[in-house]
Amino acid sequence: xxxxxxxxxxxxxxxxxxxxxxxxxxxxxxxxxxxxxxxxxxxxxxxxxxxxxxxxxxxxxxxxxxxxxxxxxxxxxxxxxxxxxxxxxxxxxxxxxxxxxxxxxxxxxxxxxxxxxxxxxxxxxxxxxxxxxxxxxxxxxxxxxxxxxxxxxxxxxxxxxxxxxxxxxxxxxxxxxxxxxxxxxxxxxxxxxxxxxxxxxxxxxxxxxxxxxxxxxxxxxxxxxxxxxxxxxxxxxxxxxxxxxxxxxxxxxxxxxxxxxxxxxxxxxxxxxxxxxxxxxxxxxxxxxxxxxxxxxxxxxxxxxxxxxxxxxxxxxxxxxxxxxxxxxxxxxxxxxxxxxxxxxxxxxxxxxxxxxxxxxxxxxxxxxxxxxxxxxxxxxxxxxxxxxxxxxxxxxxxxxxxxxxxxxxxxxxxxxxxxxxxxxxxxxxxxxxxxxx
Numbered sequence: 001x002x003x004x005x006x007x008x009x010x011x012x013x014x015x016x017x018x019x020x021x022x023x024x025x026x027x028x029x030x031x032x033x034x035x036x037x038x039x040x041x042x043x044x045x046x047x048x049x050x051x052x053x054x055x056x057x058x059x060x061x062x063x064x065x066x067x068x069x070x071x072x073x074x075x076x077x078x079x080x081x082x083x084x085x086x087x088x089x090x091x092x093x094x095x096x097x098x099x100x101x102x103x104x105x106x107x108x109x110x111x112x113x114x115x116x117x118x119x120x121x122x123x124x125x126x127x128x129x130x131x132x133x134x135x136x137x138x139x140x141x142x143x144x145x146x147x148x149x150x151x152x153x154x155x156x157x158x159x160x161x162x163x164x165x166x167x168x169x170x171x172x173x174x175x176x177x178x179x180x181x182x183x184x185x186x187x188x189x190x191x192x193x194x195x196x197x198x199x200x201x202x203x204x205x206x207x208x209x210x211x212x213x214x215x216x217x218x219x220x221x222x223x224x225x226x227x228x229x230x231x232x233x234x235x236x237x238x239x240x241x242x243x244x245x246x247x248x249x250x251x252x253x254x255x256x257x258x259x260x261x262x263x264x265x266x267x268x269x270x271x272x273x274x275x276x277x278x279x280x281x282x283x284x285x286x287x288x289x290x291x292x293x294x295x296x297x298x299x300x301x302x303x304x305x306x307x308x309x310x311x312x313x314x315x316x317x318x319x320x321x322x323x324x325x326x327x328x329x330x331x332x333x334x335x336x337x338x339x340x341x342x343x344x345x346x347x348x349x350x351x352x353x354x355x356x357x358x359x360x361x362x363x364x365x366x367x368x369x370x371x372x373x374x375x376x377x378x379x380x381x382x383x384x385x386x387x388x389x390x391x392x393x394x395x396x397x398x399x400x401x402x403x404x405x406x407x408x409x410x411x412x413x414x415x416x417x418x419x420x421x422x423x424x425x426x427x428x429x430x431x432x433x434x435x436x437x438x
């Protein structure tokens with residue numbers, strides 16, 4: 001069962017129908033259950049009750065801030081003062097930062113209460129939120145399946161109704177993928193709008209802080225609390241939307257393609273919809289090269305090769321070893337390809353205001369799956385899940401996934417909306433409007 005929205009919680013708190021202490025105590029109980037059943041939490045913060053008591057005192061004195069008393073969760077690769085932050089790695093067990101990441105501090109300053117740290121793929125480098133050391137995080141819609149990653153724990157916590165919202169990170173789709181596979185909303189803003197200091201870097205030129213919540217309307221108070229300017233009205237009755245039904249060489253699963261087409265048909269009734277045939281095939285390979293090189297620079301500058309081989313997970317250590325074989329020429333070619341790709345994406349947005357496409361071409365794979373078969377195409381799970389999200393990180397445009405209306409009993413899937421850089425308010429407004437149509 002989903003948590004009440006942020007707006008609903010604030011109304012109840014201001015009316016005295018409930019208290020922050022009650023909300024947090026209920027959320028803590030749900031978090032413990034969610035952790036036991038689905039392995040969504042790396043740490044649960046029992047001291048959140050004390051912070052809730054302070055919020056209740058502020059309500060009594062009329063000193064209410066934007067998110068006063070609202071419980072949230074924070075991905076484990078984002079630093080939180082006095083709460084263990086392992087970055088999803090056994091190498092950092094016992095690491096307790098002395099300061100918050102800037103995004104965490106802004107949310108706390110707005111009155112939000114950090115309920116705990118949610119699980120992540122080691123260092124945010126993966127799409128399954130599985131760990132040799134800590135075990136797999138499971139999808140609440142079907143615990144046999146992955147939740148997606150690497151912000152899987154945050155998506156699970158929101159989908160299970162523990163909290164209305166959480167923060168994560170997105171380098172190639174790590175907020176949008178788990179949000180789509182768990183049936184919630186995931187938003188990646190324009191590159192650079194939200195600061196990443198206090199976030200363990202994966203690939204600094206691609207890393208974004210992102211948000212996960214139960215409904216698109218909650219993005220408004222969250223982004224305002226984080227200092228984003230979304231005050232501009234976006235009540236557009238009609239939008240020009242470009243449709244990318246088959247954007248890459250990874251085919252879209254038949255049932256998802258059918259539901260996507262039904263969703264697009266609804267859009268055609270109220271918006272100007274343009275069918276586009278542009279292909280974004282090269283994006284995944286470009287991003288994979290950039291991430292490999294930048295991750296190598298990050299980790300080898302922080303830790304010795306012996307520590308990496310002894311204490312990192314096998315998957316991460318193997319990837320870092322592969323990063324040694326990528327030359328500076330390979331990296332330069334990938335950057336050139338990125339620039340050319342960015343020009344093509346910019347030209348698309350000369351024709352439309354928004355792009356819409358399936359967030360992922362398939363539903364959540366089973367836990368332990370390494371390769372995915374979609375209508376005769378076979379490839380690794382990372383490429384399958386990132387095929388439609390990676391292009392957006394290359395260009396740094398804002399993007400959001402909202403739940404796709406599905407046929408009865410079908411697993412969750414997402415509709416991804418991509419907007420023009422710096423027009424985050426348009427993406428959020430469209431997400432709220434389109435989600436209401438479903």
